[in-house]
Each structure stands twice: as structure tokens, then as C-alpha cells.
Amino acid sequence: MTTLKRFQYLILATGLTLTSCSSDDDATQNLTGENNLTIEFDNSVNGDDLLLDSSTYTNSNSEVLTINRFNYIVSNFVLIDTEGNEFTYPKDDSYFIISEEADLSEVTLTNIPAGDYVAVRFGLGVDQEKYLQGAEGQGDLLQLAEETDMMWSWLAGYKFLNFEGSFTSPTVTEATDFKIHMGSHGSSLDNYKELTLELPTNALVSSNLSPIVHLAVDANQILDGNTKILLSEKAVVMVDEVKSPQIATNAAAMFRVDHVHNGENLEH
Amino acid sequence: MKYSIKIALSMVVLSLIFACSKSDDTDYFALDENLEVSIPANFPEMQYDISRNPPTKNGFELGKKLFYDGKLSSNGFISCGFCHEQRFAFTHHGHQFSHGIDDLEGIRNAPAVQNMAFQSQFSWDGGTSHLDLFPIIPITNEVEMGETISNVLKKLQADSEYQRLFASAFEDGSVNNENFFKALSQFMVMMISSNSKYDKYVRNEPGGEFLELEEEGLRVFEAKCASCHKTDLFTDSAFRNNGLPPYPGINDLGRTEVSGSTTDHYKFKVPSLRNVAVTAPYMHDGRFGSLASVLNFYNSGVQDSETLDPILKQNGRLGIALSTKEQEALIAFLQTLTDSEFLNDERFAEY
Numbered sequence: 001m002t003t004l005k006r007f008q009y010l011i012l013a014t015g016l017t018l019t020s021c022s023s024d025d026d027a028t029q030n031l032t033g034e035n036n037l038t039i040e041f042d043n044s045v046n047g048d049d050l051l052l053d054s055s056t057y058t059n060s061n062s063e064v065l066t067i068n069r070f071n072y073i074v075s076n077f078v079l080i081d082t083e084g085n086e087f088t089y090p091k092d093d094s095y096f097i098i099s100e101e102a103d104l105s106e107v108t109l110t111n112i113p114a115g116d117y118v119a120v121r122f123g124l125g126v127d128q129e130k131y132l133q134g135a136e137g138q139g140d141l142l143q144l145a146e147e148t149d150m151m152w153s154w155l156a157g158y159k160f161l162n163f164e165g166s167f168t169s170p171t172v173t174e175a176t177d178f179k180i181h182m183g184s185h186g187s188s189l190d191n192y193k194e195l196t197l198e199l200p201t202n203a204l205v206s207s208n209l210s211p212i213v214h215l216a217v218d219a220n221q222i223l224d225g226n227t228k229i230l231l232s233e234k235a236v237v238m239v240d241e242v243k244s245p246q247i248a249t250n251a252a253a254m255f256r257v258d259h260v261h262n263g264e265n266l267e268h
Numbered sequence: 269m270k271y272s273i274k275i276a277l278s279m280v281v282l283s284l285i286f287a288c289s290k291s292d293d294t295d296y297f298a299l300d301e302n303l304e305v306s307i308p309a310n311f312p313e314m315q316y317d318i319s320r321n322p323p324t325k326n327g328f329e330l331g332k333k334l335f336y337d338g339k340l341s342s343n344g345f346i347s348c349g350f351c352h353e354q355r356f357a358f359t360h361h362g363h364q365f366s367h368g369i370d371d372l373e374g375i376r377n378a379p380a381v382q383n384m385a386f387q388s389q390f391s392w393d394g395g396t397s398h399l400d401l402f403p404i405i406p407i408t409n410e411v412e413m414g415e416t417i418s419n420v421l422k423k424l425q426a427d428s429e430y431q432r433l434f435a436s437a438f439e440d441g442s443v444n445n446e447n448f449f450k451a452l453s454q455f456m457v458m459m460i461s462s463n464s465k466y467d468k469y470v471r472n473e474p475g476g477e478f479l480e481l482e483e484e485g486l487r488v489f490e491a492k493c494a495s496c497h498k499t500d501l502f503t504d505s506a507f508r509n510n511g512l513p514p515y516p517g518i519n520d521l522g523r524t525e526v527s528g529s530t531t532d533h534y535k536f537k538v539p540s541l542r543n544v545a546v547t548a549p550y551m552h553d554g555r556f557g558s559l560a561s562v563l564n565f566y567n568s569g570v571q572d573s574e575t576l577d578p579i580l581k582q583n584g585r586l587g588i589a590l591s592t593k594e595q596e597a598l599i600a601f602l603q604t605l606t607d608s609e610f611l612n613d614e615r616f617a618e619y
């Protein structure tokens with residue numbers, strides 16, 4: 001027998017073993033291998049499409065906003081399966097900037113082990129651990145942040161949220177610029193927030209299944225969420241001991257899973 | 269036969285060429301070695317984690333070249349060393365405020381660069397807690413170096429000398445922000461000032477004999493200054509309002525810029541006093557030209573406010589009572605903190 005033939009037999013035998021294995025197991029364990037899981041961040045404002053520099057949005061504070069920037073950092077992704085097992089995406093690769101103006105709206109997590117995932121957990125912003133890694137931990141995030149106006153220069157760090165535009169209100173009748181920059185305040189205030197989202201449909205990952213989790217992100221929550229933030233009171237909020245943590249909590253509530261696409265080689 | 273000789277010959281030539289370039293490279297790489305970072309016996313614990321970025325000969329040299337390179341600024345002229353001159357313990361002598369590109373002027377006095385590895389808060393307001401990330405602040409500040417990190421890296425990536433130096437200093441060898449910041453940190457981590465007369469005095473080393481006046485000054489210092497200027501680093505790394513009246517026309521809120529807290533109004537990091545005799549002018553805004561003026565201020569110029577440090581408001585008196593004699597002794601003592609070995613150390617010198 002030639003070596004080549006032997007090799008062919010080996011492949012055949014392996015194939016048979018794999019097939020026979022999976023056919024004995026139940027549906028979940030059928031999922032083998034690894035694949036991508038994509039999370040789509042679809043930005044909106046209280047149910048309307050978020051359009052930069054065009055639409056106006058009226059919130060329950062009677063303030064009318066035109067938005068010209070909506071960028072944020074999402075990080076530290078963890079996938080949770082039906083058994084409650086957690087798969088933590090490698091930390092160094094787990095920081096992403098979502099930017100409406102730069103058309104960055106997708107997070108593609110690669111080499112996700114096959115599984116039946118019921119929830120996803122992630123952070124809004126950058127955790128203290130990452131800061132304290134110094135040069136080693138920042139990788140390309142630093143440059144990407146600089147390019148997308150998410151570097152907070154005088155704090156040698158990151159804006160977790162950069163939300164800008166102009167507004168009018170019953171008391172501010174001339175269109176006035178607003179800037180909401182939220183991040184951690186050096187060593188004095190940590191505004192990084194983590195949140196867990198349950199998936200309405202399980203996301204199935206296997207060698208031939210690469211799901212897309214479609215999130216609806218409601219920018220209205222930033223000012224009109226749990227705590228009402230009035231631009232007429234303060235239109236530029238950067239480091240504010242009271243308002244910044246409120247904005248962080250509001251913003252962490254802007255994410256909702258709209259739907260999950262399961263399937264083969266999906267393109268959204 | 270003829271043919272094979274030709275081949276053999278060309279192989280010899282080829283191997284010579286390869287041997288040349290190869291031995292050049294290996295020589296260069298072989299030269300890199302870890303630098304010893306010795307912690308002075310009288311110092312507190314090191315804050316910088318050198319296991320994550322152990323200084324090496326080549327990393328240090330690269331960091332030094334970067335420190336003195338104007339490429340780090342937008343106009344190509346303002347290096348770190350422009351405002352941080354070695355003779356003055358890496359401060360900007362004769363300049364009240366930091367100068368930057370296009371003759372622009374900042375609102376704060378350039379602090380000393382020394383013993384950085386032992387500190388955990390950087391810049392007057394503590395904008396960052398990590399030495400590696402600190403250079404972002406002056407590089408991107410519009411009135412200092414006015415540049416972006418991405419642009420600095422583009423310039424360095426296009427420079428063959430830097431390509432070679434990065435390759436010789438780091439395992440992955442690429443000209444990227446991680447290695448850029450690591451090299452700068454390696455240079456700064458090595459900048460340890462610990463051989464002043466005072467150091468020799470506390471370590472009982474030759475050259476550490478104090479004069480009577482210096483000893484008296486040390487006693488006054490311990491009684492009246494050391495609660496903030498703590499340890500042999502002479503700072504407790506805290507942010508405090510020392511009662512300086514706000515500078516006319518500049519309402520620098522200090523720590524509030526970072527924390528957003530009104531309780532931090534006018535608080536600045538307690539500076540180290542090492543080499544203080546050569547780092548005039550003094551205070552975060554460089555308003556005082558001499559140590560005598562600083563002591564006069566603590567004795568009689570402290571202004572009350574909501575955030576004034578309670579230490580400076582005791583027994584119904586503002587500031588620190590210092591007699592003329594005590595002031596004289598204090599100045600004599602402060603002069604023992606000058607470390608001329610550090611100020612003249614060729615390892616850190618620009619030229």
C-alpha cells in the first residue's frame with residue numbers, strides 16, 4: 001500500500017468516526033467545532049432610526065436634539081450557554097469601538113466554541129484592569145480610539161461614550177451645542193459598567209453555524225433614562241462627579257436584543 | 269568540474285554575504301541585556317511593575333532617543349527634554365509655565381522627572397495612574413506637543429533608524445504604541461535619584477555628614493513638613509489644596525479636572541522635594557522664584573477656602589508657623605536633597 005493510499009484510508013476512517021459520534025448525541029451536543037458570533041449594534045433613538053445631522057428627536061424632558069456624534073466602547077464579551085457555562089472572549093481582543101459616523105456597527109467574535117448560547121454579557125467602556133496593564137494592554141485600541149475621537153487625552157485614557165450634537169428646550173431657544181463625554185475619572189471614579197442580555201432565541205454556534213445577535217441600541221436612554229439629565233441645566237458634561245455616573249448607568253441600559261439570526265455563513 | 273568550482277565559489281561568496289549581515293544582526297541583538305534596577309535602601313516599595321516591562325539596554329537607549337526627539341511633537345521641535353532638562357532635575361528652568369509648539373504656553377509648571385517608578389499618580393492632577401500611559405497627556409496637549417499618537421507612530425515607522433532600534437529592543441520588534449510607551453517607561457524607570465547628601469546621611473554612608481544647621485533643618489522638616497512630604501520620596505502622592513490664592517486670570521481647578529468633584533477644587537499632587545533647590549520656579553503654576561518665597565508663603569500667605577487642607581488650618585492659624593531661624597535651617601536642609609550624581613548622570617544626558 002502506498003503512503004498516499006494509507007492516508008486516504010485514514011481520512012475515511014476519521015470521517016466515519018466523527019459521523020458516528022455525533023449521530024449518537026442529542027441536538028445540543030451535535031454542535032461541534034467553532035465559528036464566529038457576530039453582534040450587530042443597531043443605533044436608534046426611542047424607536048426611530050438614528051440619523052446624524054438630520055433628524056430631530058424630542059425626549060420626555062421636552063428637549064429637542066440633533067445628534068452629530070454617537071460613539072461608544074464595548075468590551076469584555078462573555079457568552080453564557082444553556083448549562084450556565086461561561087465562555088470569556090480573550091481579554092486582549094475584547095475591546096471594540098462602535099461609531100455611527102465611522103460606520104463601525106459590528107463586533108465579530110471569532111473562534112467561538114460550538115454551543116447553545118442563551119445570554120451575552122459585556123461592558124460599556126474600559127475597566128480599570130485594562131488601564132493598569134499599561135502599554136502592554138492597550139494594543140491598537142489606543143490608536144483606534146484616537147481616530148474615532150474616543151481618546152480622552154488629558155486623562156491618558158478613553159471616552160466610553162461620546163454623544164454630541166445640538167439642542168433646544170423651552171428655556172434654551174437658540175440651538176446650543178451639547179457634548180456628553182463619559183469615562184472613568186482617573187483613579188477617583190470608575191464609570192465602567194457591565195450588563196447581561198438574555199437572548200430571545202438561543203444563538204447556535206458550530207462549525208457550520210455562525211449566528212448574528214442583533215441589538216437595538218437606544219441613544220435616548222443617555223439623557224432620558226432612569227435618571228433624567230437636562231441639557232438645559234448643563235450642556236457639556238465631561239467629568240462631573242454626580243452626572244457622569246448617572247449617564248454611565250443610563251447608557252448601560254440602552255442595549256436590548258432585538259432578534260437572533262441562526263444559520264450558516266450568515267451575512268447580515 | 270569547472271562548473272562545480274563556480275558554484276562552490278559563488279556559494280562561498282553568498283555565505284560570506286549572509287554571514288556578514290547575519291553576524292551584524294546577531295551582534296546587535298546579543299548586545300541587548302537586562303538592566304539592573306536597584307531599589308535604594310531608604311525608598312518605599314516600587315509601584316511600577318517591571319516584570320511586565322523589564323528595562324533592557326536597547327529599550328532604555330530607545331526610550332532616551334524618543335525622550336529627546338522633537339518628532340514626538342507636531343512641529344518636530346518640542347521633545348520631552350525641551351521642558352524637562354536634566355540639569356534642573358528634568359524641569360523647565362526659568363519657565364513658569366510649560367512652553368509648547370508655536371510658542372504656546374500651558375498653565376502649569378513642568379514637574380521633575382525622577383523616581384517615576386515609585387509613584388502611582390502622574391501629572392499635577394493625577395490624570396493617569398500608569399506611567400506607561402502618561403506620555404499621552406503632553407504629546408496630545410494642544411499647547412504642549414500638539415500631536416496625535418497615531419501620527420507619532422507613522423513618523424517613527426517611516427524612519428529606518430527607529431525600525432532598527434525597535435527591532436533590537438523588543439521581541440516582536442514592531443514600531444507600535446505598546447513598544448513606544450514601553451521604551452519611554454524604561455528610560456524613566458531608570459531615572460532614579462537617590463544619592464543626595466541626605467540619602468547618604470540616612471544610609472550612614474560617607475559624604476553624609478550633616479552640618480548643625482542641616483540637622484536642625486531636618487528636625488523642623490520632620491515636625492512641620494513631613495506629614496505631606498512623606499517618606500524619602502518626599503511626597504505622599506495625595507492631592508491637596510495648600511492655600512495658594514488662585515492665579516489671576518487662570519482658574520485652574522486642579523484635581524477637579526480629573527475627578528469632577530467640587531471637593532477637589534484647587535487640589536494638586538504633593539510634589540517630591542528631591543532636587544528641589546534646582547527646580548525653581550515653584551508650585552503648580554511656578555509663581556515662586558525661590559525657596560525663601562515658598563517658606564514665606566507657608567508661614568504667612570496661605571489663603572482659606574472650603575477645600576484648604578485641614579493640616580494648614582490648625583489651632584486657629586492658617587499655614588505653618590516658621591520663624592526666620594527655622595526657615596534658614598529648612599533651606600539648608602532642602603539643599604541636602606540635591607543629587608548632583610543624578611543631575612550629571614551621563615546615562616540620561618541628551619548629548
